[in-house]
Amino acid sequence: MTCPSWCSTDHEDTEPLPDRTHLSFGNDVPLTLATPNVWHVDDRTIAEQPVLQVALTQHVREVEPRVDVGPDVIRADLPSLNLTLAETAALGRALLAEVERAGREGDVA
Template sequence: MDSDDRFTQGFKAGAALHVGRFRTGTGGRPFWQEAPCPTWCAEQHSDGEMYDDRSHFTDEESVTLSTERFTGSGPSELRLSLWQHYREQEPRLSLHKDESHGIYLTLSEAIRLSEALAQLATVAIESAEPPTSERPKRALKSAA
């Protein structure tokens, strides 16, 4: 039986991280993780993760940006994922273009952005249709 305290177990796990992942906490979780991961988390956490690296995140979705300049490694992409440090209350949406630092949106900001994008796309699509006397002009709603 190992008589090391949890700190020592975590330290040893961190030191041995290169040979495998260790989880000495409850329910097969790392010692620092009190609750299970969100269902969307794609990370396999371990005891040896540094504090700043203790985050939940999804696999990235990417959108090829066909009107952006071609980069040295291929077309530009917008990469999206959910990200949440294990001590935070809710996730944030992470948006990155190519290798940039990107931006992080709260869930309410992400919903507002998606509504604004959908509204602008709808206006553009409708303006490309032939005009009819039955269809009134649509105006953009002002941001709330």
């Protein structure tokens, strides 16, 4: 099977069709305002700042990849999105517009 250049998975032609999905390594975005993930292991407490993971996925039957955005640990209070490329581009523009708006008002260094 031919993979897109961004695919991080080794595929075999013998894989069952439902398993033939291309996945990218993606990027992590730390969520500094979110409550940390906390685990209690033996006599220790481990706290980690949650991250949103942003990655491409594409099943072999899909025409184009989609962008999955979701927390590293499933939590009801953190978003999980499955976006088309067009939706992702629109969201990116909207987020940057808000950052620029805040910067014009002197709130962002």
